Amino acid sequence: MAASDGPEQPADIRSRTQQSPLASQRDKEQADGERNSTKAPRFTQYFPLSYKEGFSQWWASISPAAAEHAVMSFIPYLQQPPTHTQTGADVPLDDAPTVTVDEDSTHKAAPITTASNTDPYGPRRWYSTMVRLSGKNRAVNELSVERVGEEVEDNLVMLHGYGAGLGFFYKNFEGLSRTPGWKLWALDMLGMGRSTRPPFVIRAKDRQEKIAEAESWFIDALEEWRKQRKIERFTLLGHSLGGYLAVAYALKYPGHLNKLILASPVGVPEDPYAVEADMPDPATSNVANEFLQDQSETVNEPNRNVANGAKTVGDNNNFLNARSKAEKRQQQRGDGTQAPPTAPRRPIPKWLNYLWEANVSPFSIVRWTGPLGPRFVSGWTSRRFSHLPSEEAKALHNYSYSLFRLRGSGEYALTYILAPGAFARNPLIRRIHGVGRQYVHSKHLSPASSSAPSLPIDSTLFPNADQSHRPSSSSSSSSSSSSATPASSSSSSSQRVRETGIPVVMLYGENDWMDVAGGFAAEHRINEEKRRILRNASDDERRADHGSAKVLIVQKAGHHVYLDGAEEFNELIRKEMEDVTRARKEAASTAAGIGTTRIGTGTRTEDPNLAP
Numbered sequence: 001m002a003a004s005d006g007p008e009q010p011a012d013i014r015s016r017t018q019q020s021p022l023a024s025q026r027d028k029e030q031a032d033g034e035r036n037s038t039k040a041p042r043f044t045q046y047f048p049l050s051y052k053e054g055f056s057q058w059w060a061s062i063s064p065a066a067a068e069h070a071v072m073s074f075i076p077y078l079q080q081p082p083t084h085t086q087t088g089a090d091v092p093l094d095d096a097p098t099v100t101v102d103e104d105s106t107h108k109a110a111p112i113t114t115a116s117n118t119d120p121y122g123p124r125r126w127y128s129t130m131v132r133l134s135g136k137n138r139a140v141n142e143l144s145v146e147r148v149g150e151e152v153e154d155n156l157v158m159l160h161g162y163g164a165g166l167g168f169f170y171k172n173f174e175g176l177s178r179t180p181g182w183k184l185w186a187l188d189m190l191g192m193g194r195s196t197r198p199p200f201v202i203r204a205k206d207r208q209e210k211i212a213e214a215e216s217w218f219i220d221a222l223e224e225w226r227k228q229r230k231i232e233r234f235t236l237l238g239h240s241l242g243g244y245l246a247v248a249y250a251l252k253y254p255g256h257l258n259k260l261i262l263a264s265p266v267g268v269p270e271d272p273y274a275v276e277a278d279m280p281d282p283a284t285s286n287v288a289n290e291f292l293q294d295q296s297e298t299v300n301e302p303n304r305n306v307a308n309g310a311k312t313v314g315d316n317n318n319f320l321n322a323r324s325k326a327e328k329r330q331q332q333r334g335d336g337t338q339a340p341p342t343a344p345r346r347p348i349p350k351w352l353n354y355l356w357e358a359n360v361s362p363f364s365i366v367r368w369t370g371p372l373g374p375r376f377v378s379g380w381t382s383r384r385f386s387h388l389p390s391e392e393a394k395a396l397h398n399y400s401y402s403l404f405r406l407r408g409s410g411e412y413a414l415t416y417i418l419a420p421g422a423f424a425r426n427p428l429i430r431r432i433h434g435v436g437r438q439y440v441h442s443k444h445l446s447p448a449s450s451s452a453p454s455l456p457i458d459s460t461l462f463p464n465a466d467q468s469h470r471p472s473s474s475s476s477s478s479s480s481s482s483s484a485t486p487a488s489s490s491s492s493s494s495q496r497v498r499e500t501g502i503p504v505v506m507l508y509g510e511n512d513w514m515d516v517a518g519g520f521a522a523e524h525r526i527n528e529e530k531r532r533i534l535r536n537a538s539d540d541e542r543r544a545d546h547g548s549a550k551v552l553i554v555q556k557a558g559h560h561v562y563l564d565g566a567e568e569f570n571e572l573i574r575k576e577m578e579d580v581t582r583a584r585k586e587a588a589s590t591a592a593g594i595g596t597t598r599i600g601t602g603t604r605t606e607d608p609n610l611a612p
Contacts, residue, residue, distance in 0.1 A: 049378035057374040057401065064194050067402040070395040071167040072143075076174050077119040082128040084109040087141065087194045101130050101139050101196060113148060121178040123148040133190075133224045140195045140225055141166065141188035145177040153181040154258070154580055155231050156573075159222075160186075161240030161560075162266075163363060163411055165193030167399050172562055175570030179577045185229070189242070190221040191410020193403060200412040211426045214416035219249040226256065235580055237261040237573065239562060240514075244417070247428050247435060254499055255440030258580045261573065262506045264559050267417065267424030268432070268518035361411040366404045377401045387564065432522045433529035436502035436547050501530060501547020505576055509557030509564055516551070523549040546583075 049057075065085045072081035085107040108129065114122040125146050132139045143166050146152060156176065160168055166186035177184050188195040200217065204210045222245075226234070235258050238246030243265025250257055366373040381400055385393040419425055504526055506519040526549035534542050552572055557565035 047375045047379040048382045049375040051372075051375065054373070054375035054378070055371040057398070058371040062398050062402055064399075064402040064406065067395070067399040068165065068167045068194060071170050071392075071399045074392055074395065075170055077114055077122065077124075078112065078126060078174070079114070079118065080112060082109040082112045082126050084128045084130060086130045087139075087196065101132065101137075121174075124177055130195075131225055131228055133221055133228075135198070137196050137198045138190065138221065140190055140221060141193055142225075143173070143186045144183060145173055146183040147177065147180065150181055152183040154183075154577065154584065155234035156182055156184050156577060157222075157226075157231075157234050157236050158184065158186040159189060159236070159238040159242030159246060160193065161242050162414060163192060163361075163404065165399070165403050167193075168396075168560075169562060171566035172570055172573075175566070176573055176577070179574050179581075181581060182577055185234075187222070187225065189218050189245070189410060191217070191413075197407045197409030200409050202416060208426065210416050214413040215245060215248040216252070217413060218245050218410065219252055222249055223253045232256065233258050235259040235261065235577065237263065238265065239263040240266045240559065241414075241417075244424065244428060247432055250435045250502070251431060251438065254436070254438035257436075257502050258584070259503045259505065259576060260435060261576060262504070262519075263569075264508050264512055264514045264561050265428065265506065265519075266422055266514065268428045268522055269423070269515050270427040270429050271419070271421070271423035361408060361414065363404045363406075363411050364408060366401070367408070373405055374401050377404055384560070429518065429521055429525060432504070433525045435504055435526070436499045437529065437533070438499055439496050440499055441496055500545050503546065503576075503579075504549045505552065506550070507552045507554060507561055507569070507572065509559060509561040510553055510555045511558045512561065513559050516553070519551045523551050 065083055065087070069081060069083040072078070072083065075081060086101050109127070111125050111127040113125045116123050125148050127144045129142055130139045131142050158166070158169055158172070160166055165188050169186055173184060173186070176182075191197050191200060202210050202213050204213045233256055236246045236249065238244070238261070240263070243262035244267040246260060246262060247265070250260055366376055369376055377400055378397065381393070381397040385396045388396070417425060504522075506522065508514060508516040508519055526547065530545065530547040533547075534545060537545075554561045554565040554568050554572070557569070562569050
């Protein structure tokens with residue numbers, strides 16, 4: 001619901017309007033009826049935008065800033081979204097070296113504050129800006145929302161998926177920013193969205209080091225952003241690739257998360273072809289559903305394979321029997337990791353496998369095809385946004401195309417992180433149990449945790465973990481020890497202790513093409529690690545542990561669970577945010593020697609002697 005009032009926007013944004021080619025094409029197809037659709041060539045069925053309309057959109061060249069502004073205009077109660085034009089004000093030429101930041105004050109956006117008489121959950125302040133990082137041409141696009149007149153006590157940081165941008169969360173910003181005491185931050189990951197796009201170069205030679213370097217390219221930028229914003233602790237929410245990188249961040253930079261929320265994360269299950277050799281890679285996958293699955297069917301029809309009793313908000317143990325499948329595979333392996341799934345998957349064409357290994361991204365094809373680019377993009381957007389009103393679908397199509405055609409950068413990390421078929425080369429199931437179990441300096445722990453006894457963790461650590469946070473082999477004692485010391489006799493080690501766990505929440509759509517069995521396997525692995533660590537722990541150590549894991553299912557939603565089932569998704573995330581607030585307040589009371597501490601989903605009486 002774009003509004004005309006509010007602060008004046010740059011002329012580029014005000015003037016960029018056009019007829020909806022995608023919406024008009026959809027209306028035309030509906031008017032023609034089933035008879036004509038059956039006669040349409042296969043290419044037209046997959047890519048519904050006509051040549052003429054595709055050329056018209058390519059020629060109009062709506063800028064990324066204008067496209068993002070149009071999407072954000074659909075946010076309820078936000079009459080005029082703030083949109084800086086420091087990047088994405090113009091469509092770069094094909095030979096443009098990179099996306100740069102314009103520091104001219106005219107390109108910066110002023111904060112927009114909603115009034116309580118027009119915003120029933122306000123007033124709220126919305127702000128759009130670029131945050132410069134160290135190094136050449138490194139900056140991230142940021143949107144923040146905070147509640148006016150309230151002290152910011154907790155922070156939620158949101159990371160989008162592969163090739164996307166923060167605008168895809170437009171249905172979540174308003175609902176999540178209703179939570180008192182919270183400030184929301186959404187970022188375009190470095191090299192994606194409207195963040196700058198420095199050249200993506202991998203210098204490592206070793207296979208595992210290449211994976212770690214590709215992950216660090218993103219998460220190092222996130223950590224530098226956190227330091228610039230002076231955020232000590234926060235809740236991190238990541239979707240798809242953003243979820244994968246959120247886990248990598250928690251492992252490399254521990255001690256800063258209150259909770260980790262993974263929305264349909266990629267890279268959880270293990271596939272032997274993806275992790276054991278460069279070639280051959282798996283020949284089948286469910287990833288094709290991202291392009292072929294029509295969301296109007298996904299969100300309007302329940303999954304008939306799910307029992308009614310499994311469709312309630314919560315753990316959903318019976319969802320597609322995924323939990324029992326995951327546990328059966330774990331029993332077969334005997335080590336807690338997943339055996340390869342036996343369910344048939346869509347075959348991956350040889351040409352796609354070749355392009356993947358050659359690091360030719362799908363966005364490269366959009367750029368190479370010029371006037372045909374919008375039509376190729378319509379093959380995805382016409383299905384991905386088919387459940388939305390036509391004007392919203394149009395805005396998201398324009399936004400997607402405006403981002404996809406930008407210079408390639410972070411997109412080239414995909415082949416280092418995932419093998420064809422979206423299986424991780426270093427799967428999360430092998431290392432997610434280490435989240436919340438790393439070495440940190442005591443200053444990074446919450447009040448209740450900072451004085452808690454340190455507990456032993458699995459000495460099998462992770463190739464992408466920060467060396468400064470790794471426990472040495474001499475300090476990693478057996479889990480059978482009931483009172484492990486956190487460090488050696490050196491003075492510096494006395495300041496370093498192990499984390500005492502953080503809650504991990506995984507959300508999947510009812511019709512998600514991402515394997516939910518991987519989520520249940522990760523839940524099992526995390527909880528098993530907690531049981532192993534606490535097997536011979538004291539009562540004080542058990543009470544001090546924060547670790548937990550659970551899987552939630554959003555009904556009538558697919559992989560883009562935050563968009564398909566936005567209302568239910570927002571409700572679930574708000575509950576998780578409120579849980580963090582309660583835990584923080586009760587931990588503070590306990591640190592003062594009174595109260596009880598609620599950790600995860602259980603309430604435990606806290607010993608006043610544990611207070612620092």
